[in-house]
Amino acid sequence: MIEFGAHAFVWIGAWDTESGNQTIRDAARAGVNFLEIPLLNPYHFDAASHRRVLQAEGLGATCSLGLPAQAHLPAHPREATVFLQKALEQTAAVGADSLCGCIGYSLGTFTGVAPTAAERQAVVDVLGSLNEKARGLGVRLGLEAVNRYETYLYNTLSDTAATVRQIPGMFLHADTYHMNIEEDGMYQPFLDTADVLGYIHMSESHRGLLGTGTVDWDQVFQALAAIGYRGRLVLESFAAINPDLAAATCLWRPPRHNGAQLAQGGIALLRQKAQQYSLTT
Ligand code: MN
Numbered sequence: 001m002i003e004f005g006a007h008a009f010v011w012i013g014a015w016d017t018e019s020g021n022q023t024i025r026d027a028a029r030a031g032v033n034f035l036e037i038p039l040l041n042p043y044h045f046d047a048a049s050h051r052r053v054l055q056a057e058g059l060g061a062t063c064s065l066g067l068p069a070q071a072h073l074p075a076h077p078r079e080a081t082v083f084l085q086k087a088l089e090q091t092a093a094v095g096a097d098s099l100c101g102c103i104g105y106s107l108g109t110f111t112g113v114a115p116t117a118a119e120r121q122a123v124v125d126v127l128g129s130l131n132e133k134a135r136g137l138g139v140r141l142g143l144e145a146v147n148r149y150e151t152y153l154y155n156t157l158s159d160t161a162a163t164v165r166q167i168p169g170m171f172l173h174a175d176t177y178h179m180n181i182e183e184d185g186m187y188q189p190f191l192d193t194a195d196v197l198g199y200i201h202m203s204e205s206h207r208g209l210l211g212t213g214t215v216d217w218d219q220v221f222q223a224l225a226a227i228g229y230r231g232r233l234v235l236e237s238f239a240a241i242n243p244d245l246a247a248a249t250c251l252w253r254p255p256r257h258n259g260a261q262l263a264q265g266g267i268a269l270l271r272q273k274a275q276q277y278s279l280t281t
Helices: 017-030 047-057 077-094 117-136 157-164 176-182 188-192 217-226 243-249 259-276
Strands: 003-007 034-038 060-066 098-102 140-144 171-175 197-202 232-235
Touching (some): 003 060, 017 034, 017 047, 017 259, 047 060, 060 077, 098 171, 117 140, 117 157, 140 197, 157 188
Parallel strands (some): 003 034, 003 232, 034 060, 098 140, 140 171
């Protein structure tokens, strides 16, 4: 059964205990099955408080993150390991079942050249070791493919899948915003990586309201129908801009819709398309 989720940054620009708990309530009201929680600072995260609100609202959770620059995995594998282990502990503590996103690299960190085999092997080594601990905690790891302007390490679904396939139980985390920049289209990449695809950020070409940009949603859902996709669909739009989020995502213009509008319109489109293409049966 398809599960629908939304990223917390649909509603807020920074996660703290109070704004996080309010976002859990907002997400439950928006009618999603789970909230994706940004674990950008796992050292300041009140897992017990969020777990209580999630349970009270009957909402599931996943966690995601981007590594800090000083823990860019290929350059700083030990620092990355320490950071990821803390994030994994918090993922389990909050009751989430997945830790995904940019867990193999830091956004905005570049070497000026293409990724080397040794760099990707470092990702396999560190995430493979983390995966052993994750399995013991009932948490699955996912690795996201991100466009060339934000990382050099994994830009396409097929390159990312090649790493994911080396780590048992791990899933490929796709994102239609990045795919719109990097892939030949929205159909074949999903077919080529169907064996490991488990999580998709459903994000418009400009990160705003779904259906108002150039992402070909029918092609996306045709592909998902063709592979019998039963993983997760996660609304990722950004409304509440703060300086950190603006810098991380290069959002330099004010958004045209608020969080409630992004959530309502985006989730409605996802549910309608999933039904149209028989993914919900
Ligand atoms: Mn994403």
